[in-house]
Amino acid sequence: MNPPFSVVFLTTFIGMAQGCFLALFGEQLREQFSTAPASGNLLSYGAMVVLLLLIAGLAASFFHLGHPERAWRAATMWRTSWLSREVIALPIFMCVVLIYATLSFFPVFNPDVSFNLLAAKSSLIIGVAGGVSLLLILICLGMVYLSIKILQQWRTHLPIVNFVLVSCVTGFVLAVGFYILLALVPTLRHVVDLDGVPIHWSLIVGLAGVFSLFLLFVCTGMIYACLKFLQQWHTPFTLANFILLGCSSGFMLATTLGAWLAPQTTHFFMTSTLILTIVAGIVRSASLLRNKGLVPKSTLQSAIGVKNPKIVQKSSGAMAPTFNRHQFNHGKTRLFIRSIKWIFLALVFVLPIVLLIVQLLTQVDLTLMLVTLLIQYLGLIAERWYFFADANHPQNIYYQVIC
Amino acid sequence: MSKKQLALAIDLNVCVGCSACVTSCKQWNTSGSAGAMADQNPYDADPSGTFFNRVQTFEVGSFPNTEVVHFPKSCMHCENPPCVPVCPTGASYKRAEDGIVLVDYDKCIGCNYCSWACPWGARELDEFKKVMTKCTLCVDRIYDESLDERDRKPACVLSCPTGARIFGDIKDPASDIAQAIDSRNGYQLMPEWETNPANHYLPRDNKNFDQHANADKSKDEEQK
Ligand code: SF4
Ligand code: SF4
Numbered sequence: 001m002n003p004p005f006s007v008v009f010l011t012t013f014i015g016m017a018q019g020c021f022l023a024l025f026g027e028q029l030r031e032q033f034s035t036a037p038a039s040g041n042l043l044s045y046g047a048m049v050v051l052l053l054l055i056a057g058l059a060a061s062f063f064h065l066g067h068p069e070r071a072w073r074a075a076t077m078w079r080t081s082w083l084s085r086e087v088i089a090l091p092i093f094m095c096v097v098l099i100y101a102t103l104s105f106f107p108v109f110n111p112d113v114s115f116n117l118l119a120a121k122s123s124l125i126i127g128v129a130g131g132v133s134l135l136l137i138l139i140c141l142g143m144v145y146l147s148i149k150i151l152q153q154w155r156t157h158l159p160i161v162n163f164v165l166v167s168c169v170t171g172f173v174l175a176v177g178f179y180i181l182l183a184l185v186p187t188l189r190h191v192v193d194l195d196g197v198p199i200h201w202s203l204i205v206g207l208a209g210v211f212s213l214f215l216l217f218v219c220t221g222m223i224y225a226c227l228k229f230l231q232q233w234h235t236p237f238t239l240a241n242f243i244l245l246g247c248s249s250g251f252m253l254a255t256t257l258g259a260w261l262a263p264q265t266t267h268f269f270m271t272s273t274l275i276l277t278i279v280a281g282i283v284r285s286a287s288l289l290r291n292k293g294l295v296p297k298s299t300l301q302s303a304i305g306v307k308n309p310k311i312v313q314k315s316s317g318a319m320a321p322t323f324n325r326h327q328f329n330h331g332k333t334r335l336f337i338r339s340i341k342w343i344f345l346a347l348v349f350v351l352p353i354v355l356l357i358v359q360l361l362t363q364v365d366l367t368l369m370l371v372t373l374l375i376q377y378l379g380l381i382a383e384r385w386y387f388f389a390d391a392n393h394p395q396n397i398y399y400q401v402i403c
Numbered sequence: 404m405s406k407k408q409l410a411l412a413i414d415l416n417v418c419v420g421c422s423a424c425v426t427s428c429k430q431w432n433t434s435g436s437a438g439a440m441a442d443q444n445p446y447d448a449d450p451s452g453t454f455f456n457r458v459q460t461f462e463v464g465s466f467p468n469t470e471v472v473h474f475p476k477s478c479m480h481c482e483n484p485p486c487v488p489v490c491p492t493g494a495s496y497k498r499a500e501d502g503i504v505l506v507d508y509d510k511c512i513g514c515n516y517c518s519w520a521c522p523w524g525a526r527e528l529d530e531f532k533k534v535m536t537k538c539t540l541c542v543d544r545i546y547d548e549s550l551d552e553r554d555r556k557p558a559c560v561l562s563c564p565t566g567a568r569i570f571g572d573i574k575d576p577a578s579d580i581a582q583a584i585d586s587r588n589g590y591q592l593m594p595e596w597e598t599n600p601a602n603h604y605l606p607r608d609n610k611n612f613d614q615h616a617n618a619d620k621s622k623d624e625e626q627k
Contacts, residue, residue, distance in 0.1 A: 001519070004515075064514060064515075065512050065513055065514055066511075066512065066513020066514070066528065066532075066533030066534060067511065067512045067513050067533055067534065068512070070492070070510070070511075070512045071512055073491075073492040073493070073494075073510055073512060074491035074492050074512055074514070075491075076491070076492060076493055077488075077490060077491050077492060077493045080487075080488035080489070081488060081489050081490060081491045081516075082489070083489065083491040083514065083516050084491035084492075087491060223516075226489070227485075227489070227519055227520055228485075228596070229485070229520070229522045229596060230519070297595050297596075298522065298593050298595060298596075300461075302592070302593050302594070302595060303592060303593055304461060304472065304474055304592065304604075305590045305591075305592055305604055305606065306461075306463055306472065306606075308463045308464050310463070310464055310465050311461050311462070311463050312461065312462045313459065313460070313461050313462075314460040314461060314462055314471070315459055315460040316457065316459050317425070317454070317457025317458050317459045317460075317476070318422065318425050318452075318454050318457050318458070322443070322451035322452070322453075322527075322530065323453065323518070323527040323528050323530075324524045324527065327515060327518060327519075327528070328524065393519070393522075393524075394522045394523075394593065394596075395521070395522060395523055395524030396524075398459060398476060398523065398524055399524065
């Protein structure tokens with residue numbers, strides 16, 4: 001494939017943003033549930049940086065479209081298209097990050113409420129609302145069946161009663177099970193029973209953020225992994241790489257931010273970054289090895305349906321095929337591709353790992369962290385470029401010679 | 404799977420590579436309500452443009468037993484089209500009534516994703532309109548009742564001087580196309596991807612042509 005730079009920037013930017021948010025949330029959890037000192041502005045500034053990266057990624061993606069003004073339409077086919085799902089998951093994540101950033105920026109919106117106080121006020125309202133909507137849902141569900149005229153067995157009010165009763169029973173059974181579990185596992189009780197522990201609203205929003213960022217990772221990875229003709233992409237490695245590389249670069253960003261705003265956090269960030277980068281390096285290398293051994297499923301023989309082993313293309317048809325050549329061919333030499341591979345392996349993994357270890361052994365240095373971050377990002381651009389260039393599309397069989 | 408599936412069958416025995424189908428396709432489709440199929444630098448050194456159909460040329464075999472194969476290729480109107488579910492906007496769709504795969508130019512955002520999902524490179528983004536384009540099987544003429552019955556066929560089929568292109572419903576056993584495919588071993592391209600292409604190709608009858616294929620066959624038989 002010919003690497004589209006808009007997509008290279010989109011995926012590297014949002015991957016880094018997702019990883020960074022995960023790191024920030026990890027730090028918040030650490031502060032919440034251990035005696036780690038508070039990190040001051042780190043969470044709020046960090047969330048802003050994450051948001052900016054997401055906006056930059058979104059902006060880059062528009063350059064990929066022939067008709068950016070119709071981009072909203074891309075949210076319509078989420079039932080079948082991973083691209084459409086990504087188009088939905090990205091703004092969801094952005095909204096959550098925006099709320100998170102607002103909460104952490106303005107303490108007024110983020111009162112240090114005790115959970116029991118919060119529970120007293122809101123759980124009653126939420127509980128009542130939940131109960132009402134639950135009944136509504138059950139009635140609607142029952143009516144779905146009841147309203148079908150031709151199915152006479154369903155044309156009574158019993159389905160509604162049935163649905164309500166059966167749901168209540170299963171719900172109560174679930175609740176009883178939950179209580180038994182809590183009674184048996186004391187640590188779980190400690191986590192769930194938040195009485196008296198001061199909880200920031202942002203923790204709950206952060207949890208939603210983590211959920212939506214993983215959703216986004218899956219969507220982005222699956223856009224590529226679901227295309228079975230692109231054998232280099234059609235593997236779980238694609239998904240793993242997107243997640244691990246996003247996390248590695250995101251944690252790297254968080255470490256840099258930490259070194260700047262809250263030096264006491266850097267040890268936690270740096271160790272996690274180191275581990276993530278090593279794991280990402282191993283998985284990426286494994287995927288390179290896998291792709292090296294791939295045998296193309298399609299051949300000239302299967303492409304034109306002639307079994308003779310000696311077939312040579314003489315022309316690929318009317319004029320110089322523009323789209324088919326530009327979209328699916330990078331037009332670079334093998335040497336170039338191979339160099340890019342070694343360059344990204346060095347820049348994304350080897351160098352940052354060395355630099356991180358050096359800093360862990362001596363001391364954290366903001367400038368050095370910035371350099372590490374930059375080196376790894378440059379490497380990531382090369383990595384994503386290679387990811388596209390590496391994918392060999394079967395249509396290329398038909399476009400080997402121009403004339 | 405649709406009950407009716409319109410398609411083309413291309414007879415490799417008689418295609419002489421004259422590209423009449425290519426030009427007539429371009430002529431018909433550039434003149435319709437969907438707007439022109441613009442070319443870039445048509446008269447300069449580096450001409451390019453969008454085509455729904457291209458005739459490619461291959462040389463098969465080793466000298467002196469070589470043969471030239473002219474090979475027209477357009478959208479296969481797959482019965483299980485991988486290009487359709489990936490489209491995020493719903494611009495790409497397969498018609499239930501006749502199995503034609505189409506792009507709604509008013510909905511397409513030009514993201515190229517469907518072209519990545521087509522193994523044949525049958526989709527081309529129009530550089531000028533910035534939307535995805537492909538063979539429509541001349542959907543705007545095959546049902547046009549103001550035309551003579553015999554003219555209600557894709558432009559390429561009507562223009563082919565050797566009659567290498569057969570058009571019809573492959574699901575109707577009585578149709579010319581279904582009978583040709585059946586009696587002359589019509590085959591699909593790249594069956595390994597399981598998209599079930601509707602377009603078929605009729606192989607050459609020449610015995611020397613596929614020497615190795617025949618060798619393969621006898622090997623298969625031996626194994627059995
Ligand atoms: S040939 Fe390509 S564009 Fe046409 S239906 Fe099949 S996959 Fe889609
Ligand atoms: S280029 Fe157009 S038709 Fe193709 S996937 Fe994108 S929106 Fe759909």
